[in-house]
Amino acid sequence: MKKILLCFLLSTSLYSQSEYPQDYFREPLDITLVLSGTFAELRSNHFHSGLDIKTQRKTGLKVYTAAMGYISRIKVSHYGYGKALYITHPNGYTTVYGHLKKFSPKIEAYIKDCQYEKESYEVEMFPNNTELLVDTNEIIAYSGNTGGSGGPHLHFEIRDNAERPINPMLFGINIKDSKKPFISSVYAYPKDKNSFINGKNKRIPLRLIPKKNGDYKVEKITAYGNIGFGVVSYDKQDLAPNNNGVSNISSYLNGNKVFEMDFKRFSFSETKHLNRYVDFELWKTKKTRSQKLFVEENNPLSMYKNVVDDGYIKVEDSTSSVYRVDIKDFKGNTSELEIPIIGKAKVLEIEVDSSATEKRLIKNQETTTLKERNTQVTFYPNTVYDDILVDFKVSGDTIHLHKDVVPLQKNFVINYDIGNYKDVDKSKLFIARLYGYYKKPSYVNTKRKGDTLTARSKTLGLYTLASDTEAPKIKPINFTNKKWLSKYRYLKVKISDDLSGISKYRATVNGKWILMEYDYKTNTLIHDFNDAVVTDTENNLKIIVTDNVGNSSTFEATFFRK
Structure with a gap:
């Protein structure tokens, strides 16, 4: 050595x-x-x-x-x-x-x-x-x-x-791959209110047409102004059926490169900006990730290469052009996508937002604080990528903070004043995000100072105050009280908490701390007797499990080993 x-x-x-x-x-x-x-x-x-x-x-x-x-x-x-x-x-x-x-x-x-x-x-x-x-x-x-x-x-x-x-x-790590990437969806995006695709000033799905050689095209589109495109694409290796990521995406206008995304290297500090690279709203609503072949403001990803005019193309009236996308895997297998474009001018049509919910402006470069009743939500500079309007209202203890369709760069801060609650109840309160069809509460890391509860989150949506008054449950799996475990290698216990979740646990045998591995996927604690810390014949096991608001349960049992 x-x-x-x-x-x-x-x-x-x-x-x-x-x-x-x-x-x-x-x-x-x-x-x-x-x-x-x-x-x-x-x-x-x-x-x-x-x-x-x-x-x-x-x-x-x-x-x-x-x-x-x-x-x-x-x-x-x-x-x-x-x-x-x-x-x-x-x-x-x-x-x-x-x-x-x-x-x-x-x-x-x-x-x-x-x-x-x-x-x-x-x-x-x-x-x-x-x-x-x-x-x-x-x-x-x-x-x-x-x-x-x-x-x-x-x-x-x-x-x-x-x-x-x-x-x-x-x-030089080698993976067998002779298959071309495939494309499942294509979208066109207007850059601003003066841009149109097929007469619309919004994201438009394009009809994808597979070619016999494995490449793709879409039906001819009309457009005007500055527009961009997005693709949903995957790669498959020879020995696996699952969909994997691609290695490089490049796009060209009439043969001239306007955009490249090269998935070769990145830094952990920038990886969060994936949510700016993909169509975040589409992902949250349709569970499909359209990779945008243009660069929006405040997206610092280093994987962008050879980008011209932020990847947007300018389409003028009475013109004809071809936009091409090349998608490659690491082995160089390439799929081509061809988008024919006809320039056609369009008069701007004003659409009125009929939403009845009050909208608040969140600015990218300023601190914005939203207050109502006993709640306060604060967005610090650079929390959002753009200045945006969000829905905000409070019903009881529930905050309606827009929908989870807007990517954020960092956490916003939620504060609740719990001064109107009884002292005996305050210690059991926590801030929860309501998710899913049934709006189940999910614990958000909550701190308390006096009568103020504080939590941080990067996810817009519904938040509320929740109360957890039940202690965690502890149940032995492979033993019972006063059992001989001489031939056992492992001691197994199941722990669970129905609401705020497990915060910590501690296990001792005869007052001595023992290592128990926690697998949260199976809610199981496991001790390996090969650690050789349990050496007595008669052993008193004690396990204390605490949830995120401080409720604790204690389990005790005796077992024997030779």
Whole structure:
């Protein structure tokens, strides 16, 4: 391992002759790689920062370090990447492995020492460059389904020394793909009130016509003024049926490039602007993401390339032109879309908004505060992308704050004055967002100072005060009181809370803290007796579970082990 240390002293410019080193990183699994998610594909509120590699619908596959280096970060959390490892390599890049089931023995021992020291399942550690050295082809973990995973898979990333994720396929990670991307929908967008498509001053769906060669066209449209287009497109690899993200989208007007979106690399600070890149209203109302081939104000995405006039095209009266879109996957398979355009002038028709709800102006560059009754909602500068009009009214304790169809850059702040509530009830109150058809309350992280409750959110919609007076439930799964558990490896307990949700839990045996892993997807706490902290024959188990407003439940039982 001395060789590894020496490599870390070398200049990170070793591979400067190539933008991305080839044949340096090996594949992290020893099976044929099949993807359930591609780099930078569109997710809720972010671009996907790596490859999601299928693990044959099971957990426990061996995960190998992609190259020699040292473990620079270990994070264990209930959500997000779950159990995750970060390895820094001599060439300056970092590889990331997420949703792991467990770590290799030396890493597992290291992190469990930290968990028991901190008395917390959730930990984040940053070992120095000599503590946990790893070699190429070393087994570092086993694949799993921890954190915010929707099923067993390995999340794999490569980041540069500025912590920017880069498509791992640029480093030679190979995925079999001979299929062209496909297009499911096309839309045309007027830029302003003086722009029209097929006589309309609003977003227009265009009739998509597949060609025999796998390309596409739409019916000829009429237009006038400055307009843009959007596409709903996906890619499929050879060995997987699922829809994945594409690698590049370029558009041309009469053969001249006017726009390009290159999904090669991005920074985490900009990923939230995905909601500005897609048609957010369409996503929220129709669950389809139209990728807008034009750049609206206050969208700083670095993946835009070769953009002319913000990607809009100007259509004049009595003209004929052709707009073309090329959509590529990483292997270069390309689908073309052709949109013929005839210029036709249109007189502006004023439409009157018949909405009866009072509208309030939220300005991009100013602080705006909306007040009514016992509520206050504050939008600070740069919360919205544009100056917008929103619906706002308060009914009882429910705030009607527009609809969740407007993308926001950062949180707005909700304040409730609860001075009119009885003191005995105040501690059980929290701010909730009402969602779904039945308007179920969902806990929003709520802080209390005196008689003021405060919460932050990036989602417009309905908010209300809710009260949680019921304590969490605790139920043993694989044992009963006074049972012998000598042949058991695991101790399993189910916990749940019907309203505000689980905030924290603590488990002890004979007064000594024990590690219990929490899987929120199954509401299960699990202790591994191999931790060797339970050593007595007679053991008194005590578990305390607290919800987000402070209601607590205590479960106690006795079990025996030899």
